[in-house]
Amino acid sequence: MTSPIRILMVGEGAIAGIHMQALASVPEARVVAVVGGDAQGARRFAEHWNIPHVCADYTQALATLEIDAVILATPSPLHADQAEQAIDAGKHVLCEIPMSLNLADAERMTARAREANTVAMVAHTRRFNAPHREMKRRIRTGEFHLQHLVSETYFLRRENLNMQGEPRGWTDHLLWHHACHSVDLFAWLLDDFDLKVWGGRGPIHPELGIAMDMNIGLKSRNETLATLTLSFNNHGPFGGFYRYIGEENTLMAYRDELKDYQGEVMTLEGVGFQEQDAEFIAAIRECRVPEATFSHCLPTMRLLAKLEKIMADVC
Incomplete structure (x- = not known):
């Protein structure tokens, strides 16, 4: 049996919960840890969704946890930097929309993903x-x-x-x-x-x-x-x-x-979110470019x- 794709959920808010609902229908995926902006909220989120690990620091989580991919369900101003950190750590990344709040950041993170040859996708649901x-x-x-x-x-x-x-x-x-x-x-x-x-x-x-x-x-x-x-x-x-x-x-x-x-x-x-998150996992499994990859979304930016x-x- 193939091992599941191990995911770090970054964020404990409403959109993170929607991703958890969507991933429940994707048997190849398993959320193994959550990083939250609010420690108490992250613990509640982990308990509700039966996530085994709660981390306070995103950088440390990338460096120490055994994960394959990251889902960024964080505030929009953080997306660009957090996506680049994940890519630099060798992780696949699904970034909530928008990928950034300006064109320069979008161009930079797209170039970084292309160089790393990683699955980098935006949630253009x-x-x-x-x-x-x-x-x-x-x-x-x-x-x-x-x-x-x-x-x-x-x-x-x-x-x-x-x-x-x-x-x-x-x-x-x-x-x-x-x-x-x-x-x-x-x-x-x-x-x-x-x-x-x-x-x-x-x-x-x-x-x-x-x-x-x-x-x-x-x-x-x-x-x-x-x-x-x-x-x-x-x-x-x-x-x-x-x-x-x-x-x-x-x-x-x-x-x-x-x-x-x-x-x-x-x-x-x-269902849009289910289809979207399933595409992310399938692209990782099949080593292919997903729909709504960074480079495909850059023209919109x-x-x-x-x-x-x-x-x-x-x-």
């Missing part, structure tokens, strides 16, 4: 959600001719709280995190990362120091459009909502559900850097 995979299939086969993708991303982040309503020690980013999902999705759907981009942002929050609202436009080489609306000021359901407006139909996607304009839900198989400059110039 939209690429693995069943509705978007189905829409990519239909677009490729010519069953669906996309005219306009409309993406709405909503959260209420007027206070620095996480998705569980708990205080957060870092500030989320509307462009580099949440817009990253939808910009990458559109480019990936059409296999076109040479997009025309434009956009604007609302005022900077006086305490959080970030823009709370954005609108973004994208246009592919074949003149297909995408319109992205993003807000941290929204009351109501949160998450990413996608409307595929095509010649043949209008379809709506939310998480792993796809329905038509009349509300009829379509039968699809697969270049598009975000263009948008950041455009928004700064406009404002």
